[in-house]
Amino acid sequence: MKIGLECHVQLSTKTKLFCGCPNNRQKVVEDEHVVNEPNMQVCDYCIGLPGTKPRLNKKAIEYALKIAVALNCKISSESFFSRKTYFYPDMGKNYQITQYEIPIASNGFLKVGNKKIRIERINVEEDPARIVHTSKYDSDYKSASITHSDYTLLDYNRSGVPLCEIVTDPEFSTSREARLFLQDLSSILRYLDVFDPDVEGSMRVDANISMGSERVEVKNISGFKDVEKALNYEIIRQKGILSRGKAVARETRGWDADAGITRSLRTKEEAEDYGYIFEPDLPRITVTKSRVSEIKSLIPELAEEKVERYVKKMKIGLDLAISIVSDPDIAAMFEDVAKKADVQTAAKWFAGEIKKTLNYRSMRLKDTKIKADHIIKLLKFVKEKVITEATAELILREMIMRPEDPEMLLVQDNATRIYDESILEPTVNEVLNENVQAILDYKAGKKEAINFLVGQVMKKTRGRGDSDAIRRIFLRLLK
Ligand SMILES: [Zn+2]
Known part of the structure; x- marks a missing residue:
């Protein structure tokens, strides 16, 4: 069995790839969506009016280069954009500007456990508009399945959002391996600060899977767990076909996350069908050696290196270390706290109570009022037995919402009632x-x-x- 992944990552630049429209996407806040009104963050260019021309966003290229360096890729000294022609309502121009002949980087790898997964190429391209297949029975405009919808809504706010496409070689032999790869990739992207995992659809994956001779592509899967589920479904489906002595057809399928199945969308086009041509309205991208070293200097210590340092130098248990580095903000604050507090206690609290409290509230550390100094003080109280661990946990819950000294909270909260x-x-x-x-x-x-x-x-x-x-x-x- 061979599995390959194409990951489409939305880069968290301030503006879109080829125009000055804001790149404000939908954020998922707990169960609610903070929704931007559809088709409001658009201009003449990103809805594809004739006569408009693209201007390249320099920051998007910098982000893509950071990803390329972190994934050990060879960076092309010169690359360019091409038009991928297709007729579909999610692209106003009827072509997508992408990279085809020469990508910005290629031939990299990411180590997942002991296995080196080769990265074939990294492209920069624009995201198409968002298509919502809707059922008339669905008042929330939530997505219905493409094969079961009554009509389709289009939101061009997403049209032109910068994407970095990361293509692996077909080297995964299990669905779990693919999921672990995506988890590690997501962690790297977060440490590089080029990607916001809280944005809906910020990482979308196409998975290729072949067990017989023909390759099946499953399009547009959001989330690591769904990638694993979609692959498991395909493995069972294809095994079934092969065991009946039939051949698996070469096709493109869609993942229906609600039903938990893949559905046939179309028989596979050849790459040539898209009729790629050189994009004449954009300059070539030149990346000098000194630019590459500049980018290298921007790469922070990544999760894997952090775990190694925590375990070897700080003598923290492996599980605690892995838990702390899973969130770059938690890791950063932990390191600040560990300078002034007992390292083992700090590790235990950051991997345990702090993460638990954040999960309970569905919050990220960066959205809370917690400060490193206050955690240091709280841990000192626990260590000197001024308060019990249980009380410390209650105070920690308050600290998420209130930027106050734990000592103040302790006095004010006396029996944890809020009078203020x-x-x-x-x-x-x-x-x-x-x-x-x-x-x-x-x-x-x-x-x-x-x-x-x-x-x-x-x-x-x-x-x-x-x-x-x-x-x-x-x-x-x-x-
Ligand atoms: Zn625009």
């Missing part, structure tokens, strides 16, 4: 925004509506807000 109106007020406002009907009822004379509102704040503060304080704020705001 300035802390409660944002939650009160949140509840007011969410419960317009209750406000109207209250103003219409149903005074008991306030009990409901107080209850909502209590729920949000998990019973820790002082109800008298909350009531006072409501009475003040609803006057």
Whole structure:
């Protein structure tokens, strides 16, 4: 069995690849989506109006070069863009600007465990618009399957977002290996700070799999787990066909994540079908040797090297080390804390309680109020037995939301009740925004509506807000 991957990574530049439109994509915040209005971050160029011309985003090339260096690739001293012609509504120009003849880099590798996975090439290209296949029964405009949708919506906000395409040789022999590769790749991209994993669809994978003679391509899989699932499905499907003495057809299939199956989309085009031609509106990209060394100097210490250093120099257990480096922000803060606190305790807290608390809140460290100095102080309290570990955990939960010294929190929180109106007020406002009907009822004379509102704040503060304080704020705001 041979499996190869083509990973499409959205680069987190400020603007799009060939125009000045903002590259603000959808962020997934907990279960909700922070949605940008469709088709608002577009200009004449990225919707493909005739006569418009591309201007290359220098930062996107820098990001791609960083990826190329981190993946041990040979960087082309000169590369250029080509037009990949196809007729489909996700590309206003009817061609995608990509790299074909000479990619920006090639012949690299990434070590996954003991296995070297060869990287065939790295291309820079523009993302097409987002296509949402929708069912009339689906009021949320969530994606229905391409084969079962009633109509299709197009969002050109994504059209022109810079993509880095990373193509591996067909060297994976199991679906699990493919998943581990993607995890490691994602970690590298995060350390390089060129990619935001929280953005929906920021890494999309096409997987090639062949067990007999013909190759099947499964298109557009989001997420490592789904890649593994899609491959497992294909392995079973193809084994079934082969065991009946039939041949697997060469085709392109789509992954239906909800149904957990792949579906046939079309029989495979040959590469020549796209009719690539040289893009005349863009200059060639020249990368000098000194530019390559400059890029090399921008590469930070990556996860694998960090684990090695933590284990060998800091004497931290392997599992703890792997857990800490899985998030670059956690690793950075851990290193700050470890300079001034007991290293083993710090490692245990960063790999344990801190990650657990963040997971519970579905937050990333960078979105919290936690400061290294405060963690140092907290760990000191634990070490000197000023507080128990259980109390320290409670204080840690507060520190996520409040940029205060743990000592202050300890005093203020005494029994962990929140009396401070300035802390409660944002939650009160949140509840007011969410419960317009209750406000109207209250103003219409149903005074008991306030009990409901107080209850909502209590729920949000998990019973820790002082109800008298909350009531006072409501009475003040609803006057
Ligand atoms: Zn634009």
